[in-house]
Amino acid sequence: MENLSPAEQYLQDAHRRLPGVTSAMFGALPARTRHAQYASSYALLASCVPTAATAQTVLDLACGDGYLLKLLAERRRSPLRLVGVDMSQSELDAASAALPGDVTLLNERAQTLSLGTGSVDVVISHMALMLMRDIEQVLSEIRRVLRPRGRLAAIVGRSFLQGEVREIFMEVFRPIAREHLSHLPFGDRRTSTEDGWIELLGREFQNIEFEDVEIEWAPSPDELWNSLLGTYDIDRMAEAPRERLRAALLQRLSRLQQSDGTIRAGWGLRLITAQAA
Numbered sequence: 001m002e003n004l005s006p007a008e009q010y011l012q013d014a015h016r017r018l019p020g021v022t023s024a025m026f027g028a029l030p031a032r033t034r035h036a037q038y039a040s041s042y043a044l045l046a047s048c049v050p051t052a053a054t055a056q057t058v059l060d061l062a063c064g065d066g067y068l069l070k071l072l073a074e075r076r077r078s079p080l081r082l083v084g085v086d087m088s089q090s091e092l093d094a095a096s097a098a099l100p101g102d103v104t105l106l107n108e109r110a111q112t113l114s115l116g117t118g119s120v121d122v123v124i125s126h127m128a129l130m131l132m133r134d135i136e137q138v139l140s141e142i143r144r145v146l147r148p149r150g151r152l153a154a155i156v157g158r159s160f161l162q163g164e165v166r167e168i169f170m171e172v173f174r175p176i177a178r179e180h181l182s183h184l185p186f187g188d189r190r191t192s193t194e195d196g197w198i199e200l201l202g203r204e205f206q207n208i209e210f211e212d213v214e215i216e217w218a219p220s221p222d223e224l225w226n227s228l229l230g231t232y233d234i235d236r237m238a239e240a241p242r243e244r245l246r247a248a249l250l251q252r253l254s255r256l257q258q259s260d261g262t263i264r265a266g267w268g269l270r271l272i273t274a275q276a277a
């Protein structure tokens, strides 16, 4: 793959070392919107793919290890044609091992898709669009491959941890990161707000809607730290500052431990749905 930005090179390297890291983090955590509760944020996105009697092509953009595609592949007597795209071959290898042979997996960047114009009914994407540079080009590609009035449903990050755990994390993380973490910009800042998404999607999509998604998570301190090791900024830290972060964080979080030893943490995600204009 040519002309990868430093952030994309890092992502490729990280997902080579840690394939399946995202589904390991979110696959078993319940997700809640204002209207309903789901087994996970993947199950919520899967519910955005209609159960249709006629064949539909569904593209999972940046599919990782195929966790979301697997939920769709397991639908009974489903006429779905499933396609996954990712730029990490290690993630695609994991997906290929987990998915039925009729799921198409493509090693491509979302900025330049090989899929035909108007060939897809639904594009889904879990925790990936906010990482992508040239997001306008990515959205134009999504629009191009979607048929008119085809649907986009994406889950992106909204809040790294929640509540008091987030406050403590930020207090401990920021000074260490300022001193020890090189700046590596992922994605486009507009993907962090609803206004930004309206600006990005407004030209080529209609019926744009947002839902806050709350991920419930009550880990033990060790579980919390082990999950954080799979997040990009902490993964990028050298060993010594990372150990300083671990020690300071676990010490500060200990007062939040409940009688069963867990801490009320959580993640804030955002569901975006839109229709190709």
Ligand SMILES: C[S@@+](CC[C@H](N)C(=O)[O-])C[C@H]1O[C@@H](n2cnc3c(N)ncnc32)[C@H](O)[C@@H]1O
Pocket: 011, 012, 015, 022, 023, 061, 062, 063, 064, 065, 066, 067, 085, 086, 087, 088, 091, 108, 109, 110, 111, 125, 126, 127, 128, 131, 132, 133
């Ligand atoms: C946080 S992981 C999410 C993976 C999967 N969707 C999930 O939730 O389990 C981000 C994924 O996006 C992929 N990715 C990032 N930028 C990409 C791009 N421009 N084109 C294709 N894949 C990309 C990475 O390789 C990685 O697999």
